Structure formats: C-alpha cells, structure tokens
Amino acid sequence: MTIPSPAVQPEFWMAAAMIAAIVLTSTAGEVLTAAAMKSIGDLDEIRAHSGMKGAILAVVTCPLFFAGLGFLALSFFSLLFALNHMAVSLVAPASASLTLVTNAIAAKLFLKENVDRRRWTSAVLVCIGVYLLAH
Amino acid sequence: MILGLVSVCTPLGDSCLSRGMTHMQAISLAHPASLIAAVFTPWIALGIALLIGYFASYLTALSWADLTFVMPAAGLGNVVIALLSRYWLHEQISLERWAGIVLITVGVGFVAHGPSLTERPAASDQTEAAEPDVLLEEEQVR
Numbered sequence: 001m002t003i004p005s006p007a008v009q010p011e012f013w014m015a016a017a018m019i020a021a022i023v024l025t026s027t028a029g030e031v032l033t034a035a036a037m038k039s040i041g042d043l044d045e046i047r048a049h050s051g052m053k054g055a056i057l058a059v060v061t062c063p064l065f066f067a068g069l070g071f072l073a074l075s076f077f078s079l080l081f082a083l084n085h086m087a088v089s090l091v092a093p094a095s096a097s098l099t100l101v102t103n104a105i106a107a108k109l110f111l112k113e114n115v116d117r118r119r120w121t122s123a124v125l126v127c128i129g130v131y132l133l134a135h
Numbered sequence: 136m137i138l139g140l141v142s143v144c145t146p147l148g149d150s151c152l153s154r155g156m157t158h159m160q161a162i163s164l165a166h167p168a169s170l171i172a173a174v175f176t177p178w179i180a181l182g183i184a185l186l187i188g189y190f191a192s193y194l195t196a197l198s199w200a201d202l203t204f205v206m207p208a209a210g211l212g213n214v215v216i217a218l219l220s221r222y223w224l225h226e227q228i229s230l231e232r233w234a235g236i237v238l239i240t241v242g243v244g245f246v247a248h249g250p251s252l253t254e255r256p257a258a259s260d261q262t263e264a265a266e267p268d269v270l271l272e273e274e275q276v277r
Contacts, residue, residue: 037197125242126210132235
C-alpha cells in the first residue's frame, strides 16, 4: 500500500507557484528600487538642498524606480491573489522569509553589495524568526 | 527613526490587507478586474495608506543604506506587532513565537553592528576589517 506524498498534490504546486510568484516579483522590485535609490543619492541631503519637492522630483524622474515599482505592484497583486486563496499563516511567513534570502542573493549578484558573513547570518536568522513568528 | 517607521507601518498595513481580503469572496484569475475593485474597500484602502507611509520611509533608508542592511532591520516590524498583540491585546504568545522574536532581534542586532553601506570603489573587505568602529559610529549618528 502506498501513501500519496503531499508533494505531488495539485494544491501543493498551486501554493508553491503562488508563493514563487510573490517572491520572484518582489525580489526583482526590491533590487530595482534599491538600484534606483542608490543612483539618486542620499534623499535626506537632497531634501536639505532642494526641499521635499526636489526630493520627490528626484525619485519620480528616475526610470529605474518605475521599473522597480512595476514589479512591486505585480508582487502586491500576487499577494492579494494568494491571500484570497490560501491561509495568511502560510502565505505571509513563507513569502516574507524566502524573499529575505533571495534578496540577499540578488543584492550580491546584481547590486554588488558586500554581503559578508555577518549579513548572511542576519538574513538567515531573521528569515527563520519571521517564519516562526508568523507561522 | 526612519527604520522605526518602516517597522510600525508594515505590520499594521499588512494586517489591514489581510482582514480586508479574507472578508471578500474568492477571486479567480478569470476575473482580474475584481482585484482592482478590492483596492477600494475600506480595510484595503487603509492598509494601502499605511503601506505608502512605509514605502516612503523605506525609500529614504535605501538611499543611504544597502538593501541587505535595510531588509533585516525592517524584519523588526514582525517583533513590533507580536509584542503589541501580547501587551495591548493580551494575546498569548507560544514558545515557538518567542523563539522567532529572539531570532529576529538577534539578527537585526547583528546586521546593525556592521557598516550600513558598501564602500566603493575602495576594497570594501579591507575597509570593513580595518575600521568597523568608525563606520559604526557614523551609523549611530543617524
């Protein structure tokens, strides 16, 4: 007698696909947004020089920012869609904790950030913590 | 201050969204327009307003710090909402969740002790090894 594994059930793949969609779109969005903000420079300094209007203008005239925003919007709607189909206790911890790790990998690869041992440890600790807390 | 705003707005906004979405009928991929309509219900709208506040603070933080620095720090929001529900709403927190709170706090403490920004174009590893205290002090000023 064989017991069917939960991994082969269609619900499992559906849930995995929804979570993967949230994680991938939000990682792309975060990395593009971070790249945009780095290219603009310190917003506090811009605000000190040219006021709030200047700071907002600097952000909304950056094409990279809108690319990031587009992916973040996609990620937001994927989240709404997933919340409507699955329990928040599964979607929120799974997507939040996985995004932390994929973001660290993407930041190292694309933004060339110095992700040292301290940051890896921190990302993994927060990742497990978020999962435990939201589960 | 900025990272504090990020930590408070995220959990509050998310819980508003979750509350709004679970009170709605199931949405199917065949009717994507119903997702747009969901944006205009009160709980979802309040959640979005809070998340806009979060986004503005988050962008400011990203303009002077690395993504891998801001992200774990923003994870502190989960601790904020757990502690709020414990002491304000008097909810019970299981041992598992206390473990989660401890792990996030330790993780954030860990990353906060490092430099907030990758040094360029100088060799960042050497800079960090040689002058971690200088960078730390600069961070604390913020």
